Amino acid sequence: xxxxxxxxxxxxDIRRERTSDTYADLVFEAxxxxxxxxxxxxxxxxxxxxxxxxxxxxxxxxxxxxxDACGSYxxxxxxVEGDGTxxxxxxxxxxxxxxxxxxxCVHHKGSESVMPLITNAMFDPVFERFLGIEAVTxxxxxxxxxxxxxxxxxxxxxxxxxxxxxxALKNPVAQLAMEISVDDVMSSPYISDPIxxxxxxxxxxxxxxxxxxxxxxxxxxxxxxxxxxxxxxNCDAFxxxxxxxxxxxxxxxxxxxxxxxxxxxEPATEVDIAEVSDVFSYMELxxxxxxxxxxxxxxxxxxxxxxxxAGGDMPVNVSGGCLSGNxxxxxxxxxxxxxxxxxxGDAGARQVxxxxxxxxxxxxxxxxxxxxxxxLGGDV
Amino acid sequence: MEDWRAAQEILVMDGRIKVPYAWxxxxxxxxxxxxxxxxRKFLGTRCPECGTVYHVPRKHCPDCFAECSEWxxxxxxxxxxxxxxxxxxxPQLSPLEAPxxxxxxxxxxAGTGFLHLLHEFESVSLASGMRVExxxxxxxxxxxxxxxYFRPLKEVV
Numbered sequence: 306x307x308x309x310x311x312x313x314x315x316x317x318d319i320r321r322e323r324t325s326d327t328y329a330d331l332v333f334e335a336x337x338x339x340x341x342x343x344x345x346x347x348x349x350x351x352x353x354x355x356x357x358x359x360x361x362x363x364x365x366x367x368x369x370x371x372x373d374a375c376g377s378y379x380x381x382x383x384x385v386e387g388d389g390t391x392x393x394x395x396x397x398x399x400x401x402x403x404x405x406x407x408x409x410c411v412h413h414k415g416s417e418s419v420m421p422l423i424t425n426a427m428f429d430p431v432f433e434r435f436l437g438i439e440a441v442t443x444x445x446x447x448x449x450x451x452x453x454x455x456x457x458x459x460x461x462x463x464x465x466x467x468x469x470x471x472x473a474l475k476n477p478v479a480q481l482a483m484e485i486s487v488d489d490v491m492s493s494p495y496i497s498d499p500i501x502x503x504x505x506x507x508x509x510x511x512x513x514x515x516x517x518x519x520x521x522x523x524x525x526x527x528x529x530x531x532x533x534x535x536x537x538x539n540c541d542a543f544x545x546x547x548x549x550x551x552x553x554x555x556x557x558x559x560x561x562x563x564x565x566x567x568x569x570x571e572p573a574t575e576v577d578i579a580e581v582s583d584v585f586s587y588m589e590l591x592x593x594x595x596x597x598x599x600x601x602x603x604x605x606x607x608x609x610x611x612x613x614x615a616g617g618d619m620p621v622n623v624s625g626g627c628l629s630g631n632x633x634x635x636x637x638x639x640x641x642x643x644x645x646x647x648x649x650g651d652a653g654a655r656q657v658x659x660x661x662x663x664x665x666x667x668x669x670x671x672x673x674x675x676x677x678x679x680x681l682g683g684d685v
Numbered sequence: 686m687e688d689w690r691a692a693q694e695i696l697v698m699d700g701r702i703k704v705p706y707a708w709x710x711x712x713x714x715x716x717x718x719x720x721x722x723x724x725r726k727f728l729g730t731r732c733p734e735c736g737t738v739y740h741v742p743r744k745h746c747p748d749c750f751a752e753c754s755e756w757x758x759x760x761x762x763x764x765x766x767x768x769x770x771x772x773x774x775x776p777q778l779s780p781l782e783a784p785x786x787x788x789x790x791x792x793x794x795a796g797t798g799f800l801h802l803l804h805e806f807e808s809v810s811l812a813s814g815m816r817v818e819x820x821x822x823x824x825x826x827x828x829x830x831x832x833x834y835f836r837p838l839k840e841v842v
Contacts, residue, residue, distance in 0.1 A: 324695040363702055421775050430708040431718075432741050432829050433800050437771075437778035442787050445769035446800075450789075453767070453813045497787075498770045542747065546740075546789050546798030550767060 306566055308685045309400045310523040310530030313343025313516035314642040319480040319630030322416040323510040328362060331512035332374040332412045339408065339514035344527025347376035350516070352404040355384045356392035356411030356634055360423050375410045375514075388582075389513065389638025390667030390677035394536050396517050405522045412512035413632035420508055427671055429544070440584075440671070441505065445497035447550040447672040448587040452499060454551035455602030457590060459499050463490035464608045465586040466503050466628055472615050473625025475655035480509055480630035490586075504586040511632035513639055520685070531645040534662070535566025535680040545672060556595030556666070556676035564597070567680040569662070572597045576619065576680075578647055578657050580640035581666040583626040588673070589613075592666050593621065596678065615655065623647070623655045637667025637677070644681045713744045716756075721832060722825040727759040729795050740795035760793030762818035762838050768803060768811050780830065790817055790835055801829075805836035 315338025317323075317331050326334070332355075340346060353375050357367040364370060368384040375382075381404070385392035389411045396409035424440035451457060467487055473479035485503065493502035516526075523530040539562070541555035542548045560572070569575045579598060583589035590604025598619065599607045607613060613621035622628075624643040627636045644663035646652040662682050669675040710718055713730065720726045729738040730753035732746035738757050739746070746753055766789040774783040786803025788811075803811065805820070816838035825831035 324697060325690075363700070419777075421778055425778055428800075430706070431710045431714055435780065435828065435830055436787070436800060436802055437775065437780050438787055438800060439775075439778065442769055442771050445771075446767045446787060446789055449769055449813065450767035495770070495772045497772060500769075544741075544797070545800055546766070546791070547747070550789070 307401055308520045308523070309397045309517055309533045311515050311533070311641070311645045311681070312518050312523055312526050312528050312530050313339045313345065314514070314645055315339035315342055316478050316513045316639060316642060317511050318478045319509050319511040319632055321480060321508055321510065323414070328412045328414050328512070329371050329374040331414070331510065332371045332410050332514070335412070335512040335514040336375050336408060336410050339516050342528060343516045345516060349406060349526070350376065350380070350408045351406045352399050353377035353380050353382040354392060354396045354399060354407060354409040355382065356386070356389055356409070356638070357384065358386055358634060360426060361413060361415065361418060361633065363418060371410070371412065375408060387669040388634055388667040388677065389636065390641060390665065390679060391538060391637070391669060391675070393515065393638055393641055393679070394538060394677060396515070397533055397536060400517050400519045405518060407517045408514060409517065410512060410514035411634050411638050413635045414510040415508040415633060416510050441500060442497045443545060443671045444585050445500045446545065448499050448585065450550040451587060451591050455605065457587070457605040459491065460487055461590065461605040461608050462504055462586040463487045465583060465589045466490045468608070468614055469583060469589070469622045469626040469628040472623050472655065473629035475653070476625045476629070478630070479625040481507055482625060482629060500585055506584045506627040506631035509630045509632040511630065511635050513635050513642060515638065515642060529649055531648045531681050531683065532685050533679065534682045535563035536678070537562030537566070538675065538677040540675045543670070543674060550672060552601060553591060553595040553673055553676060556592060556673065556678070557597070559676045559678045560596045563678040563680050567662070567682070569680065572664070573599065575662055576664050577660045577662050578619065578623065578644065579621045579664045579666070580624060580643045581621060581626070582636060582640060582668055583622055583628050584631060586628065589621060589626065592673070595676065596664060596666060615657070620657050623652070623657060640665040640667055641679055641681070644679070648681050648683050711744070713742050717742050718827050718829065718831070722827045725761065725821050727761055727792055729757045729759050731755040731757050738794060738796040740792055740797055741799050757794060759795050762816060763790050763792035763795065765811065765813060765815050765817045766791050766798045767813055770811070781834065785834070786811060788817065788835060801832060802834035803836065804834040811837070
């Protein structure tokens, strides 16, 4: 792959019911921060990409309402509907297509609608939707399948929640930064067994943006470029009953491709940090298995070992993850941005020493149907 | 100058998008739902290449990309592959009073699982791998809800 770099990044605070700003206001703020970070102005941007979801926004072709906020008048602009990891992958392709710099922004205001009604609508309208299934109940089916298969315990999932909410204390944009105990998680009420309240990510509002550039332009601005070493994405079956819910074949395939790009043969030893989409606590363990950062069924032992803690030898979600703030779609890009900041050495109080290789993961669809994996590094 | 934001209460516009849709079940889905409605029978379709019996029936095999033209009659009971108990009632979503369950159920004769509701399980604890059976609606209407829910199979002694 021709080299492409992240040369700027910006995030709004992640907050619930951020009524003071429209979603276009959030996009304007995130884009401004990304351009400031890069040391650029909007005039330096050659092509723009936006990310949004009409159903979440309650607007047909919702991206049209952010065109001014992302400075795309008179520019070549396109839109990707899904998670930020996929949108950013499309942004890389815009640069590979020959554009010098690409600004990608994505927004979400979960507070403005009713999340279960929106996520219910991702299911088949003839066979599934009338049953009332939505994101939490469907993920609970996956959590049960995964935990039953490998003997993963609710306490091990609770440890993920404790770790990530604690990590968020050092992330100024996080929504739910808090010191909690395994007992707190275990005694929080069941929403849908085995998922309890503190195993769930919150409803959030936020926007994020990055600027990408190819080799020719990457060094022309303020920041040290963070290079995209590899990207892979892959899709699994839509109908939950067609899949083996206890493991993610799509993620394993996506990771294999991304690692091949990056020249990584032993991810468990070569990856320094990972940011994964822990929308529910069990997902962090499952996705780490899919990423090959531990073996199948070893996610529980991995969290027990402390290796994925902020001070461990392979920290996971030092940002606090989605559990500490989950603006859907934006969350995927936030995983990438955290990796970029860590590689750059700009992660502030939560900086991990010596991050050479960072992995970000995001997904689209029920129970992680489609999976996207990024590998970032400091050298071309 | 006084900050004009200081004493502001942000105005929000309450709304509701309500758009009628008429989602076709398609030819295959219609035959399937008719068999439940008229005969209380579950049907699947078999892929001629890999032999997988799809339930709910599919017109095409997603793996082989072949047309699944053969219909197969399935049992109305099967194995509970995975499950959850929903503890919260959502007035606009929940078809049953909480707590009720969701399960992925692999009917006897089927090669894939399907999603449906679980109910009448107070007296036994649910477990993956247990046998469950369909309970049909008294007044079927040609929809997946003609199966009211599944419940742990009451073994005939």
